[in-house]
Amino acid sequence: MATTFPSFNALQAGKGDRVSVRRPLAPTPLLALLVVAVGIAAPGTTQARAPAAVARHVIILSLDGARADALQRVWPPSLREQGAASWSARTTLPSSTLPSHTSMVTGVGPETHHVRFNDWHPGQPRLALPSIFTEVRRGGGTVRLLVAKRKLEFLAAAELVTYLSFPRHRQGDVIETAGRTFAEERPTLLFIHVADPDDAGHRDGWMSEPYLNVIAEAPLLVARLLRDVAAAGRLGETLLIVTADHGGHDRTHGTARPEDVTIPWVALGGAARAGATLTQPIMTYDTAATVLQALGIPIPPGWQGRPVTDALAAEVPKR
Numbered sequence: 001m002a003t004t005f006p007s008f009n010a011l012q013a014g015k016g017d018r019v020s021v022r023r024p025l026a027p028t029p030l031l032a033l034l035v036v037a038v039g040i041a042a043p044g045t046t047q048a049r050a051p052a053a054v055a056r057h058v059i060i061l062s063l064d065g066a067r068a069d070a071l072q073r074v075w076p077p078s079l080r081e082q083g084a085a086s087w088s089a090r091t092t093l094p095s096s097t098l099p100s101h102t103s104m105v106t107g108v109g110p111e112t113h114h115v116r117f118n119d120w121h122p123g124q125p126r127l128a129l130p131s132i133f134t135e136v137r138r139g140g141g142t143v144r145l146l147v148a149k150r151k152l153e154f155l156a157a158a159e160l161v162t163y164l165s166f167p168r169h170r171q172g173d174v175i176e177t178a179g180r181t182f183a184e185e186r187p188t189l190l191f192i193h194v195a196d197p198d199d200a201g202h203r204d205g206w207m208s209e210p211y212l213n214v215i216a217e218a219p220l221l222v223a224r225l226l227r228d229v230a231a232a233g234r235l236g237e238t239l240l241i242v243t244a245d246h247g248g249h250d251r252t253h254g255t256a257r258p259e260d261v262t263i264p265w266v267a268l269g270g271a272a273r274a275g276a277t278l279t280q281p282i283m284t285y286d287t288a289a290t291v292l293q294a295l296g297i298p299i300p301p302g303w304q305g306r307p308v309t310d311a312l313a314a315e316v317p318k319r
């Protein structure tokens with residue numbers, strides 16, 4: 001292997017130290033001990049080897065109800081060249097918001113997480129399974145969620161989630177808030193949920209003109225987010241995953257029809273492999289594994305998700 005990067009814990013320990021962030025870190029005695037401890041784990045134990053980190057920040061932008069074919073039509077060459085894209089990724093069944101997002105963040109399918117309901121209200125129990133949010137925090141990282149539907153508060157502990165109750169046509173406001181949140185808090189993992197495509201689909205129909213107009217704004221929102229990350233000086237060490245929970249047909253979704261289950265999956269930022277077309281099958285629970293892999297956090301045993309390694313840069317770019 002050409003380059004070895006410090007573990008996620010070591011990266012976090014250096015957080016706030018501008019010098020250590022700007023140059024590759026030499027292995028510390030503590031890190032060496034950790035590597036030894038991982039390396040000598042007995043066969044048959046569940047101790048996972050920590051992957052080498054390629055990112056210090058991961059942002060997931062989930063465009064609720066965004067069909068892959070709709071987004072592919074408007075995805076500009078500038079964004080194609082910057083990242084790695086699949087327009088044939090798939091979500092789990094039922095292709096509905098809460099079950100699909102649960103798969104996206106837990107690395108397992110509905111037969112394991114058993115979240116088949118699509119409604120949640122404050123005060124009801126929250127997701128209790130290991131997720132990208134619990135694992136990143138366990139590794140010493142920080143987590144923030146900004147969601148445009150209240151029921152997505154289900155996905156993480158209350159103190160991590162902010163419900164953005166902007167009125168209709170709010171995706172620009174959500175992205176503006178997200179850019180500001182990233183600049184102010186520099187979270188290790190930022191999860192952003194935008195609801196406008198789903199709203200337009202239910203109101204006017206998937207692939208209707210109003211729906212496509214909402215989708216046509218997505219590249220501008222993504223570009224704006226990337227600009228905000230760059231302005232914060234973190235673009236080179238950030239992985240942005242743009243995806244969706246499900247697609248839709250007519251004025252609904254939830255079925256196994258290709259229009260409902262096919263989702264976009266795009267990796268951008270300095271931690272993404274530039275100009276790559278992803279042809280391998282990608283499932284929405286692979287998003288969870290990719291997040292942990294990029295941050296150098298071990299993927300919990302039992303996760304169905306596998307990291308989309310073809311979407312990742314080989315190393316943290318030097319700035």
Ligand SMILES: [Zn+2]
Pocket residue numbers: 065097198202253
């Ligand atoms: Zn919906």
